[in-house]
Amino acid sequence: KAGVTQTPRYLIKTRGQQVTLSCSPISGHRSVSWYQQTPGQGLQFLFEYFSETQRNKGNFPGRFSGRQFSNSRSEMNVSTLELGDSALYLCASSLTGAVNTEAFFGQGTRLTVV
Amino acid sequence: EDQVTQSPEALRLQEGESSSLNCSYTVSGLRGLFWYRQDPGKGPEFLFTLYSAGEEKEKERLKATLTKKESFLHITAPKPEDSATYLCAVQATSYDKVIFGPGTSLSVIP
Numbered sequence: 125k126a127g128v129t130q131t132p133r134y135l136i137k138t139r140g141q142q143v144t145l146s147c148s149p150i151s152g153h154r155s156v157s158w159y160q161q162t163p164g165q166g167l168q169f170l171f172e173y174f175s176e177t178q179r180n181k182g183n184f185p186g187r188f189s190g191r192q193f194s195n196s197r198s199e200m201n202v203s204t205l206e207l208g209d210s211a212l213y214l215c216a217s218s219l220t221g222a223v224n225t226e227a228f229f230g231q232g233t234r235l236t237v238v
Numbered sequence: 239e240d241q242v243t244q245s246p247e248a249l250r251l252q253e254g255e256s257s258s259l260n261c262s263y264t265v266s267g268l269r270g271l272f273w274y275r276q277d278p279g280k281g282p283e284f285l286f287t288l289y290s291a292g293e294e295k296e297k298e299r300l301k302a303t304l305t306k307k308e309s310f311l312h313i314t315a316p317k318p319e320d321s322a323t324y325l326c327a328v329q330a331t332s333y334d335k336v337i338f339g340p341g342t343s344l345s346v347i348p
Binding site for chain 1: 269270272274279280281282283284287289325327329335336337338339340341
């Protein structure tokens with residue numbers, strides 16, 4: 125079966141701009157979680173969406189936002205980009221997001237802010 | 239504060255040399271502990287979920303165990319293709335978000 129698809133794979137943006145990243149989960153999966161991965165901080169949870177509703181949120185500023193559509197595809201948006209936002213952004217999908225359901229990660233979007 | 243630590247930070251093994259990776263966690267109540275493998279430039283790949291102390295799971299050369307404060311990932315007779323970063327993560331009962339550890343970078347030398 126098709127895996128989790130993230131687009132684009134690579135992105136270069138300038139400070140102050142905004143960016144939108146996309147995640148298409150595995151067919152039938154209703155939970156999508158987003159993570160930021162950096163060498164210094166590791167994998168940090170951003171937020172989780174389930175059936176178009178944000179169910180959980182990590183400790184990131186309001187510049188980071190997301191949404192989920194009726195087909196479970198999800199987007200995350202970062203406004204007023206800062207140099208420190210440079211990272212690998214990963215999304216993970218699972219059937220329900222419950223602890224006993226396996227989460228599958230996409231390849232990630234590598235964002236570079238210059 | 240809930241946190242997850244992993245040791246060692248990096249591990250270099252000869253092919254066939256068995257070893258263990260450690261994941262220590264501090265959470266108010268454990269809902270589940272996860273092990274993932276991540277190859278360079280790729281997203282993490284799910285390996286195991288453990289739910290309660292005493293539980294063990296195996297997959298090929300990997301075996302994960304869980305106690306009340308830590309988990310071990312035992313690697314038996316590793317091969318070069320086992321080289322990757324191994325990530326541990328926990329989900330607490332008090333909230334649904336997942337906290338990841340910093341990972342252990344494993345290199346298996348032929």
